[in-house]
Amino acid sequence: MAIENEHVTADVIEVNEFPHLAQRYAIRGVPKTVINESVEFVGSVPERDFLAHIQRAASPSGS
């Protein structure tokens, strides 16, 4: 998604190496995805659902 859009920054974070982030984002299961600090979900989801999460985060009330 970051490849396709200039507004997107996509990070993969190895959580064991950054325990402060594990704590900050309450990581109990992986993969956990956090979008703009406002939308989060655990597990892999189909592309359509992922996009719905993106749209939710991008909506005016999203963050």
Next chain:
Amino acid sequence: MGFLSADNQNEIKHLFEGLAGEVQLIYFTQKESPLFIPGHECETCKDTRTLLEEVAGLSDKIKLEVHDFVAETEAAREHGIDRIPAFVMTAEGVKGKVRYFGMPSGYEFSVLVGSLLDVSLGKTDLSESSVETLRTLDKDLHIQVFVTPT
């Protein structure tokens, strides 16, 4: 000692034949120091560098650039790097930022290889409707995916 066996290397070389163009692999690390400073250690920086050097050595199209996170604050700021080890993967046609924090070992190694291939193409295998929806976004989005190597 390296991380990739001869078999691994051959397999990856074969995959890298799919690299469409040059990919910049911009790595942020710290200078190796004989001194141990609590709070400033980076346990996987050296191993991550070795792994990335091995990977970059498997294709002429992968250009590895190594930056000192502490000394080269300008480069770190440009890519928004606030912790190490970290690397950015970019190529012509890539519009946003693709970054990885930590060492891509275990299952995550395939994320590294897959991302390099996607980045080199400057496009993804997302459906046309998804690409269209993404095109309408005009708000900055920061997607963080937290993973473990196993």
